[in-house]
Each structure stands twice: as structure tokens, then as C-alpha cells.
Amino acid sequence: MDILIVEDEAPAARRLERMTAEVLGAAATSLTIRNSLAGAEAYLGDHCVNLVLLDLNLNGADGFELLSRLAAGSFHTIVVSASVDQALRAFEYGVLDFVPKPYDRHRLAKAFDRLHAGRPAETPGMRVLSVKSMGAVRLVPVETVRFFKGADDYVELHLTNGSIELYGKSLEALCQLLPPRYYRIHKSYIVDLAAAQRIHVFGGGKYELEMRDGARLPVSRTQYRAILDKLEHAPA
């Protein structure tokens, strides 16, 4: 796993590097430190990383501007910061975890566990998706997405206005960040179950979920029961 640490205070950056190496061991194939926003973006332009550990008040630049740009990348982001008042907003932008400073090894290890377990359940989940189009980053509110469709390492965002945007993370990674009402109904689809109408059952193990806006999406055979349960128990 290739990891980038973005932190402007050198001793703190060295400690984070040290501790990450200890916790992840051989899993951390590379660890890089950048102490400024510009340096971090330059590095990301040339290198592919799996995880960014980010201090939000980076040199005073608006951390969220940076965060929205980083969130458009294919990698997960874990915020390591003393500005705990910004944690909720960070989760809305789609970070995997928020580690408040000062932290210990145990807390950091828990954050790395999220890479498999997903975002902490008590957090609200992301509300905006950073989409990079033609070099600029645009924020797309989660509510304006009709459904998410996986396409290789990307995700197609099918928007209510009919257009389709490409989102940089994989469907697996996205699934870890979205609020709980979003459900992966098929290996290639995530929908908002609150917007689902009913399930059509065809012969031969073929199922389709009809959405309120008329879209019909395939449901995997293994998920059929679970989705039916959720729809029945969902408040009308």
C-alpha cells in the first residue's frame, strides 16, 4: 500500500510516518511526506497512492478546498488533525476516518482498519461527491444521484438531470463512504433504497428493482432477500 502523509509540522509528520510503518508493517510499501498543499498535489500528479493521511489546517490554506480536490482521487483519505470541530464536515466530503490529534498507536490502527470495515457507523456519511472534469473539481450533492454504476475502477454517477459523471473511486470504496441508506444491490450498482419502489421477479433468478423515477436496475440473486427485507421494514 502506498501512503502519502500531508503534514506541515516536521516532527508530527515524522511521528505519523513512524507509527504508520509500525502499525502496517510490510503492508506499507511506501511512505512519503509532503509539508505543503502544492507539494502534495505535485506528488499526486506523478504517483499513484492508496491512502492519504492529511492534516486539515494545512499552512492555513482552506483545508476543505484541498480536501475536495483530494476526494476526487481514487485513494481513500484519513484526516489527522487537531481541528476536531471540522470532523463532521470532513465526513461529508467523504473521508474514511478522522483521527484527532494527539493520537496514539491504537487509534491510528483503528483508522487503518476502516480500509476494510468502512467508515465508522456513527458518522453521517458523505453528502457531496468530488468530481474531476476537465481539470476542475466540481462538488455533486449525493441527493442528485439517481444511482451509482460501477465501471472498472470508476463509478458512473447517473444524475437526476440526466447527465452522467465519472467518479474517481471504485464502487467498493464509495460503498464504504456513503450514508447507510445507500445499498449495493448488484456488483455494479448502488442505489438509495429510500427511492426504491418495488422488486420485479422474473423467472430464472432474474430480479429488477424499480425506482420511483422509473429506472429499472438489476438485483443480484444473493441480495434479493436482504433487499426485500429492507424495503418491507422501511418506513412508508
Add this chain to the structure above:
Amino acid sequence: MRTPFPLHYILNIVIVCGIYGIWECRAQPVDSTAVYLFPHETPVTYLAFWKTRRGDDPLWRSPVYDDSRWTVGAVGTLWARDVAHGTGIEWYRQTIFIPEPIDSLRPCALFCRAAVCASELYWDGILISQNGRIARDASPEIPGTSAALAIVPRRLTLPGRHVVALCVGNARTFSGLVEAPLQIGYLDEILGRMHRTQTVLLLCAGVFLIAALFHFAVMLGRTRGPAYALFGILCLSSALYLLIGALVNYFPTSLSWYYALALINDLPWFCMMVLLPVFFLFEFELPLRLQSSALIAAVALACIVPPRLIMFNLLPVAWLPVFESLNRFYMYAITLFSATISFVNVVRKKQGSLLALAGCIALFAGVFVSFQRGVEYAWALGFCALIALLTLSLSRQMAQQNRKRQESELRSARLELELLKKHIQPHFLLNSLNSIIAWLEENPATAVRLVQALAEELRLILQFSKENLVPVSEELRLCRLHLEVMGLRQDRTYSLQADPAPQTDLVPPLVFHTLVENALTHGFAGKQGGAFVFRREASGGRICYTLFNDGGSGDRDGVPQREGTGIRYVKTRLEEAFPGAWRLSGGPADDGWETRIDLLTGAI
């Protein structure tokens, strides 16, 4: 704008003299000693003019006696015609015509407030009242009392011509005197009027007394300007003056004390006459207050003292009318004087002046009605209105002062809180703790230095938080501590090179600290350290501080960022400490950034 000072006075005096002259010319005495009595139409008639003669003769009481050669005179005149000062006996005669029968069920009465010292009253030659005993044939004088009421027997008030004869004897005091016009009319009407007057006067006295107590009580509670003390004494004097007058009427007093009482009553009267204009001088903070007050006191003395000297035969009695006019003139003058001051301040929109002007107008109306219509209590009512309005105005000013004090207390509390919130933010402390942990793991000695620098910085900030101004040298010490903390946290080297600043140089707390903080936040990304240079230049009543750093500034890519909370804090504190006498500017300079604060030193 300031009106030239003496103009008020001159204008005032000219106006008052003019108006007063016209009134005095109009108010010629009515030369009549015969009165027609119509009690149905005029329930009470005043007998102000009499035929008078010094000496004593039993015939003078007779209705048929021919008094046509007697002198015509008004009551209220002192006797000073013979060598033995004003002692002796004087007769007053008055002819009264009753044209038609009088209501037989309502008795008529004559009321004489004071005839110094003993008197006899005859109606058609018949003695109807004796007040004290006149000294005759070697029998000594027994002084009468004030407020003598004589009921005229009903059989004597038949239609036709009647003669009232008043014999006044004075063997003891300096001068004989009939104080006020006698009143003749229905008994119930005379008593009713007397009671109404007394009640109004006592009511006014009560108002003055309460106002005086209020202002004295307020004065005990806090330090106040001289205007409030003056106002308290003014109210107290007014109350005393009215109370003494009213008590003499309520409790008939021996007339041998007449002049002594008059002297005692002159004291509060003098205070009133002086303190009213002086209060306005102080309340509206006019220039030359003490000199003007002395002048007013001198004029008041000149008006009040001579009549008393005349009373004791030290000045010719013929001057009395002149001084009485002067007294009335003075009363108009101070009323108009106060009104003028109020009016000028109304024009200047000074707080409380409108109420004061309304009060002055009320007083003027009261004085005017008192003098021109002879309504005794009108001036007291006017004065009462003035005092009430002034008390209201002063109370409002006090409320406003209270509010201002509370606001300023609140403001300094807010500044302190703002300072602490801005400079001891949780993320600053938490980041520092995180750095301390990092250094503990790498190099504990550095961690110890960081903890010490941080502790010292926090101590200094807490100490500064309660101050409005701190010495520049202390502020620079704080900057050095902050640079040390941040240097250790970022593993960079920051330096601050500073011109020495004298201990008398003061700035609001954390102003330079904030500028240093700003520079650290914006300027030194990707560098190994930074240098700060503080310079101080004083010239021509102006001090200029510049803080240079070799890092960047608030603007990235040449685009200035919007004003941050740091700069807002600096501006707010500078404006609090040096209202309008500061300037803050900044810009790129020599591969770095320079911030400059100019202070007009006169403001410190």
C-alpha cells in the same frame, strides 16, 4: 460652534429691562381709597390703598371724620418718618360702599395677614377686632399675632357708606408695617382661599423636599458633578422658604418676630435666587462658571440686602419701591437667563436641554402670573414644574451614564474573551501537545524546551488578556516565545531582530503577536526557517512600527485574500485604544512582507 459667552448676558439684560420697563410704566397705582363691595360678584376684595396719618386721635375711628387731607398710601410701606425710627401709631382709613343688601346668611370678614405689632380694627367707629394691645397712656405694648381675622357683625353691613379704620401701633421693633393688602369678603371665601394657597404651597414644599432628598441620596451613593449638589441645595432652599412662609400662616406668630423671621427667610430665598442660574451654568458646562456665579451672587445680594437695610432704617425708606422693582426684575432676569442657556443648548442638541427649557418657561409663566395677577402661589407652582422637569432630566442622564458604564464593562469583558478565544484555540493547544509527544519520542530535551516555551507563552497571554495596553517590549517578548514554540513544532528556526522600544511605548495586547501568527500561517511553507525584523521610528508626534518577515504574505499568486480574523482583531484593538489615531498598512517588500502600524502619540 460656540456662541460668544457674554452675548447671552447682554441680550438677556436688554430684553428683561425692556419688557420690565414697559410693565412698570403700565402698572400705575390706582389712586382710590373708596371701594364698592359686590360680594356676589367679587367674593373677596383687596384693600391695598388707604388714607394714612401718623399719630393717634380717638376721633379718627369715626365714620364722619373728614380724612380728605390724609396722605394716600399703599400698605406694605415701612414707617420711617419720625426720629424714633418707625415706632409710634399710624392710622389707616378706607371708605367702603355697599350698594345692595348682602347675603344675610354669609358673614363678612376682614383678613389682615400682619400689622406690626399691635392693631385695632374699627368698622363705622365700632371696634370689631383687637390684635395685641397698642401702647397708650404709659401702658406697655402687647404684640399681636400674624393672620388676624375679624368678622364684621351682620348689622354693620347694611347697604350704604361705611368706614374701616385700622390703627397700628409699633413700640418695639424697628418699623411699623401692614404687610399685605387687607382682604374683605365672605368669611368662608376668605378662609377657603387661604387654605387653597396654603395647600398648594405646602404641596410644592413637599415636592422640593423629596427632590432634595433624592438628589442628596443619589450623591451619597456615587461621586457626581457639582451640578447635582447645587440642585439638591436648590431644592432644599425652596422647600425651606415655602415651609417657613406656610408655618407662619398656620401657627399665628408674635409680630414682634416679624423682621427676624423675614431675615431668616431671606437665607433660603437668597440660595434659590443664586443657585437656579448657577445650576444652569454648571449643568450645561458654560465657560467662566465660577466668575459668573460670583457675579450672580453679587447681583442677588444687591437686590436682597438693601430692602432689609431699609427695614432697619439704614437706608432711606423712599428707596424701597426701587428695590422692590429691582427684586422683581431680578427674578425675571434669572428666569430668562436660565431659559436662554437652555435654549442655546437645545439648539446645540445637548441632552436634557429641552426639558430644562420647558421648566424655565413654566417658571417664567408662574413668576409672571404671581407678579402681574397677584396670585401668590403661581411662582411656586412654576418652580415646582421646573424642579420636576429638571429631576426627570437628571434622572435620564443618570440612567444613560449607568448604561454607558455597563456597556464599557461589557466591552472590556468581550475584548478579553475574544483575545483568549482567538489566541488560545483548542487546535493550537492540541497541535502543540501532539508535537510534544512527537519530540518526546524523538528527543525528550527538545520536548522539554517546547513545554517550557509554551507554558511561558500561555502565562503571558493570560496576563495580557486583562490589559487594554501593554508595553511594546513585553509584546515583543511574547512574539519571541511564540516563534520559539512554532519553530520547535515545525522544526524550523525563526528569528526576531528588534529595535529597542522604550517602556512608555504601549500597544493593545497581542497586536504584534497576531501579525507574527499571520505571517507564520501564510508565509513559510517549504522553507527551513524565517527571519522577522521589528523597527520603530518616532518622529513629530508619530510613532511608526514596522514588522518585516522574509516569508510570503496573506496573498497567494498575487491575489490578496480577504481580511482574516487576525487583521480584524488588530484593527478592532487599535481603534479601541487609539480612536481614529492609527493606521495599519501592509505590502510586499524586499523578498518578504512588511506590516506597518502608525500611531499618533498624542493619543497615548
